Amino acid sequence: MTSTPTEPRPAAGEHRVARGLAGVVVDTTAVSHVDPASNSLLYRGYPVQELARDCAVEEVAWLLWHGELPDPAELEGLAHLERSERFLSPLVEATVDALPRSAHPMDVLRTAVSVIGSEDAGRDSSAEADLARSVRLFAQLPTVVARDRRRRLGLGPVPPRDDLDHAANLLWMTFGEAPDPVVHDAFQVSMVLYAEHSFNASTFTARVVTSTLSDLYSSVVAAIGALKGPLHGGANEAVMETLAEIGSAAGTEEWLERALGERRKIMGFGHRVYKHGDSRVPTMREALDRLVEHTGRQDLLERYEALERGMTARTGILPNLDYPAGPAYHLMGFETETFTPLFAVSRIMGWTAHVLEQRADNALIRPLSEYVGPGERHR
Numbered sequence: 001m002t003s004t005p006t007e008p009r010p011a012a013g014e015h016r017v018a019r020g021l022a023g024v025v026v027d028t029t030a031v032s033h034v035d036p037a038s039n040s041l042l043y044r045g046y047p048v049q050e051l052a053r054d055c056a057v058e059e060v061a062w063l064l065w066h067g068e069l070p071d072p073a074e075l076e077g078l079a080h081l082e083r084s085e086r087f088l089s090p091l092v093e094a095t096v097d098a099l100p101r102s103a104h105p106m107d108v109l110r111t112a113v114s115v116i117g118s119e120d121a122g123r124d125s126s127a128e129a130d131l132a133r134s135v136r137l138f139a140q141l142p143t144v145v146a147r148d149r150r151r152r153l154g155l156g157p158v159p160p161r162d163d164l165d166h167a168a169n170l171l172w173m174t175f176g177e178a179p180d181p182v183v184h185d186a187f188q189v190s191m192v193l194y195a196e197h198s199f200n201a202s203t204f205t206a207r208v209v210t211s212t213l214s215d216l217y218s219s220v221v222a223a224i225g226a227l228k229g230p231l232h233g234g235a236n237e238a239v240m241e242t243l244a245e246i247g248s249a250a251g252t253e254e255w256l257e258r259a260l261g262e263r264r265k266i267m268g269f270g271h272r273v274y275k276h277g278d279s280r281v282p283t284m285r286e287a288l289d290r291l292v293e294h295t296g297r298q299d300l301l302e303r304y305e306a307l308e309r310g311m312t313a314r315t316g317i318l319p320n321l322d323y324p325a326g327p328a329y330h331l332m333g334f335e336t337e338t339f340t341p342l343f344a345v346s347r348i349m350g351w352t353a354h355v356l357e358q359r360a361d362n363a364l365i366r367p368l369s370e371y372v373g374p375g376e377r378h379r
């Protein structure tokens with residue numbers, strides 16, 4: 001069904017330019033609700049903190065795609081399907097292996113999704129077909145990320161295991177050993193928190209591509225590109241680089257004064273929607289605390305707290321999810337360049353839920369701009 005815009009179009013000179021679309025409501029969604037006033041985030045009505053505490057990633061994926069939590073038979077069906085889709089095709093494996101090791105892992109992931117899409121000859125854009133594609137990408141993105149990480153380190157790939165849940169299988173393929181329960185739990189929490197966040201830049205990008213009636217893979221490729229930037233998903237890597245640059249808690253104040261004096265953006269702080277704190281930070285911080293206790297890395301936590309204290313005191317700008325997630329991924333054993341791909345492996349749930357929603361009631365996304373170039377002229 002295609003809806004017709006009901007808002008009257010502004011006449012020339014009557015519009016307001018909303019740079020960055022800040023404050024603009026561009027469509028409705030039933031996937032998630034971000035409420036900065038109550039500092040809450042609901043996935044299909046459920047508080048994300050409760051989902052992070054109680055649910056496996058597969059349950060959250062089902063919830064985002066279908067609107068309800070799965071019953072036991074539905075969950076088993078999804079788990080079975082997801083496990084059967086984890087292996088990459090020979091062409092995707094060969095493509096990942098052929099890319100330069102210097103390529104950013106997000107570029108590898110973006111390229112791999114393109115190749116996965118090119119092997120899907122189906123032109124069926126029904127909700128059922130797109131749901132099957134969503135499950136395939138949910139299952140295969142971890143295999144790509146783990147394979148790419150290992151080849152970068154000169155290690156052979158570790159094939160997926162169908163006796164492990166989604167989060168455990170990713171950790172197994174990455175590190176080649178059974179995951180520690182503390183790491184598994186923290187990783188699963190991060191996946192649930194990263195899964196969905198309404199019309200953020202990468203999800204909006206996916207919806208723009210879908211709105212032209214393009215295919216789901218193209219939407220995800222574009223979304224990966226949008227997520228890579230440091231003002232969005234790339235910030236979790238930048239947080240770790242900042243904490244490394246600071247070196248020690250004692251040097252934080254001096255570092256911060258200089259950085260703010262140079263008008264640098266401090267990565268992992270600030271948010272377009274949340275102005276009084278990101279609703280996901282306390283849950284991720286608890287997971288980080290458990291990892292710190294598990295690894296004995298108090299030094300990292302001291303730097304983390306010193307920077308947060310300094311930022312809050314000097315600017316009042318609070319951390320976003322990328323701030324605790326960056327050091328948490330570090331303590332789980334991931335290299336910094338893998339952090340944003342881990343965000344993508346989680347956000348694939350939200351991106352695809354939005355693609356399904358956009359396609360179910362599509363309107364082409366094509367805003368207006370105010371022209372500020374030269375008036376008509378002739379050579």
Ligand SMILES: CC(=O)SCCNC(=O)CCNC(=O)[C@H](O)C(C)(C)COP(=O)(O)OP(=O)(O)OC[C@H]1O[C@@H](n2cnc3c(N)ncnc32)[C@H](O)[C@@H]1OP(=O)(O)O
Nearest residue numbers: 230231232233235264265266267268269270271272320321
């Ligand atoms: C999971 C996620 O993707 S969350 C976002 C992750 N991104 C980051 O952590 C990158 C760092 N943060 C930022 O760049 C910003 O806070 C954004 C892009 C996330 C949000 O930006 P916007 O809503 O556009 O706010 P904007 O950038 O205009 O900030 C308003 C003011 O606060 C300042 N500010 C905002 N965030 C920061 C920051 N992290 N460090 C320093 N100053 C900041 C801006 O410089 C600006 O100051 P000014 O009015 O004096 O120019």
Ligand SMILES: O=C([O-])CC(=O)C(=O)O
Nearest residue numbers: 196197199200201272273
């Ligand atoms: O909502 C945003 O703008 C960014 C964000 O926190 C997310 O995508 O998780």
